[in-house]
C-alpha cells in the first residue's frame with residue numbers, strides 16, 4: 029500500500045516532515061505531507077522527495093511537526109516508499125551520536141549505513157537483472173521490455189514511461205527481487221542461487237487419489253519406489269530439494285522426468301538464501317581451566333555492567349571464550365554483534381563459528397554485492413526476536429541492530445576499525461561502545477596487544493581488565509630472535525634480503541614439513557626506483573610520492589591514486605640506462621624465495637593478490653590445506669589468523685615500521701610484530717620467530733622479544749603524557765585540500781590563525797603531511813589537542829563556528845574542509 033492522497037483543499041491540515049537526505053549538507057530538509065501521510069509515516073521510513081530543479085532523491089523520515097520552514101516553501105513529498113521503517117529505533121540514536129561526536133551530517137551517516145539499493149534516485153541507472161522472475165504486473169512487464177531495448181535506463185526515464193507516482197517504489201521492489209539491478213561497484217555480479225525443488229501435484233495430494241495412483245503404478249517399479257520415497261521424505265521436510273531427492277532416494281533423473289511428464293510430480297525453483305551457511309551441529313569445545321576462570325571474570329563484570337577488556341595472549345583461545353558468551357546470548361534470544369578488523373580474518377572466524385551457530389549467523393562486509401547487503405540488512409531488521417550473530421568488519425556496526433545482548437570487538441587495537449575517508453570518520457570500537465550503551469548490551473573488547481587507549485581505560489577504572497596468560501594446550505609462546513642485518517651485511521652473510529640465519533631456519537622448518545610465514549610491510553617489488561647516475565626517481569604525476577615498481581608486469585604504480593606507467597628504459601632525466609631499485613616489498617621477497625627454494629610452493633597475500641571477492645579465502649584455504657609451504661604477506665597476516673602448522677615466522681625488516689613518522693609508530697610496531705609472531709607455534713610445538721633489523725637494541729624490539737606488553741605500555745604512556753597525545757588528550761584533525769597550492773597556503777594560514785585565537789598553543793600546524801599531494805590535491809593539516817578536562821562539546825562548537833566563517837569566505841569555497849575526530 030503506497031499512499032498519496034491529495035488533500036489540498038483543506039489547508040488547515042498541513043503537516044510537515046523533516047527528512048535526512050544522503051548528502052553532506054548538515055541540515056535536515058522539510059517537506060509537506062498530508063494528514064493521511066502523517067498518520068501513516070513513521071520515523072525511519074523512506075520517502076521519495078523532489079530535490080533541486082528536477083531531481084528525485086530517497087530520503088528518510090526523521091520527525092513530523094506542524095511548523096512551516098521559514099527560509100523556503102516546503103515542497104510536497106513525491107511518495108512514501110516503505111510500509112514499515114527500514115532502520116531500527118536504536119540506530120537513530122546511534123546516528124545522532126555519530127553525527128555529533130564525529131562532526132558530520134546525518135546524511136553522510138545515512139549514506140554510509142544504507143545499502144545502495146535503498147537509495148534510489150532519479151539519476152540512478154538501472155539494468156536488466158540476471159534473474160528471470162515472472163513479472164507481477166503490467167508495469168513491471170513494461171519496464172522489463174524497456175530494458176530489453178535499451179541496456180541502461182535512468183530511473184526518471186522509467187518514471188516517465190509508467191507515468192505514475194509509484195515508479196520509485198516499483199523499481200525498489202524490482203531491485204530487491206533482482207529483476208533489475210543497478211551498477212555494481214563490486215567485482216562480482218549478483219547471481220541468485222536457484223535451487224530446484226520437487227513436489228507432488230495438487231491433484232494427487234489427497235490420500236484416496238494416491239491409492240489409485242499406486243495401483244496404477246504397479247508396473248513401473250522405479251517410479252513406484254520413487255513415489256514411496258517421496259512420501260517418506262515429505263513427512264520429514266517442508267521442501268524437498270530435487271538434488272537431495274535424487275541422491276538419498278537413489279532416484280534417476282529420467283524417473284523423475286517420467287513422473288513429471290505424467291503430471292504427478294512438479295518441479296519448481298526457489299531462490300535459496302545465499303548467505304545461509306551449513307550447520308554441522310558441533311557442540312562448543314570445553315574450556316580449559318584458565319579459560320573458565322577468564323570467562324567467569326568476564327561474566328562477573330558484565331553483571332556489574334562493566335565493559336571488559338580481555339587481554340589474552342595470542343592463541344590463548346579468546347575465540348572459544350567468545351563462543352561461550354555468544355551461546356548464552358542466543359539462548360536468551362538476543363543478538364550478538366561480532367566485530368572483526370578485516371575480511372581476511374572474517375573468512376576464518378566464519379568457518380569456526382559456523383560449526384556451532386551456522387543458521388543463526390549473518391555475515392556482512394565490504395565485498396558483498398548490493399543484493400547481499402540488502403539480504404543481510406533485512407534479515408537483521410526482520411528477525412527482531414530471534415537470536416542472531418552478526419559478524420563483520422567496521423561497517424556492520426551500522427546495521428539495523430535492535431536487540432543486542434553482546435558486542436564483541438575482536439582485535440580491538442586494530443587501526444582498520446577507524447574509517448578515514450569519507451565521512452563519517454568513525455571508530456568502530458568507540459562507536460560500538462556507545463551502541464552497546466544505547467542497547468544496554470554487554471561489551472567485550474579482546475586483544476593480545478590492546479590499544480593504549482583501552483588499556484589506559486582499565487587503569488583509570490573505566491573498563492575491567494581480564495587476563496589470560498597461557499596458550500591453549502600450554503604451548504609456550506614462540507622464541508623471538510633478533511638478527512642484526514647490519515652485521516650480516518658487513519660479514520657478507522646476506523642473500524638478497526635474507527640473512528643466513530633466516531634461510532637456515534626456513535630450511536629447518538621445511539625439512540620438518542612445517543609451514544613458514546614471512547612478513548614484509550610493503551607490497552610491490554620496490555618502493556623507489558632510482559637512476560644510478562643522477563639520482564632521479566620517478567614520482568607520481570598526481571601525488572607527492574615515488575612510484576612503486578611492480579616487476580611482474582614491469583610497471584610503476586602509485587599506491588595512493590592507482591596511477592600506472594611502464595618502467596622507462598632509460599632515466600627520463602639524464603638518459604642513463606641503469607635504474608636501480610631501493611627498498612623492497614612482498615613481490616621482491618617472493619621472487620627471491622623462489623630462487624632460494626625452487627622446489628617449494630609459495631603464496632603471497634597482500635592488497636594485490638586479494639582484490640577479488642574470494643581472494644583472501646583462496647589463499648587462506650590453500651595455506652590451511654598445506655598446498656602452500658611459505659606464505660609471504662603484508663600486515664594482513666597479523667590479524668588473528670589461526671594456522672595449525674606454522675612453526676616459523678620471519679619479519680624481514682622491522683625498521684621501516686619503527687621509523688614511521690607518527691606518534692603511534694612504536695605502539696603499532698609492537699602490536700604488529702607481536703601479532704605476526706603469534707601466528708607461530710599455535711598447536712603443539714613451540715614456534716620460532718626471527719626478526720631482521722639494523723637496530724636490535726631498539727626498546728620496542730626488546731619488548732617484543734620478551735613479550736613485555738606492560739613495559740611497552742609504561743614507556744609509551746609516559747611519552748604520550750610528556751608530549752600530550754592520546755589517550756591523554758583528544759585530537760581533532762582538520763584537513764584542507766585544493767589543487768591550487770597557493771590558495772591552499774592562504775586558506776590554511778587563515779585557519780591556523782583563527783584556531784590559534786581560540787585554542788592557543790593547543791593548535792599544531794598548519795603543516796603539509798609527509799605526502800603533501802594526493803590525486804592532484806595539495807594537503808594541509810591542522811591538529812587541535814583538546815585536554816580531557818575541557819569540554820569537548822564546546823571545543824567542537826568553536827571549531828564548527830570557525831568552519832562556518834571559513835566557508836563564508838568566497839575564495840575559499842572550493843577548498844575541501846574535512847574534520848577528523850580522534851584521527852589515526
Ligand code: ADP
Nearest residue numbers: 313314315316342343344345346347348500670
Ligand atoms: P586467540 O583468539 O586467543 O588467538 P584462538 O581462539 O584462535 O586463540 O585459539 C587458538 C587455537 O586453539 C585454535 O585453533 C582453537 O581452536 C584452539 N583452542 C583454544 N581453546 C580451545 C579449547 N578450549 N578446546 C579446543 N581447542 C581450543
Ligand code: ZN
Nearest residue numbers: 568571586589
Ligand atoms: Zn598518485
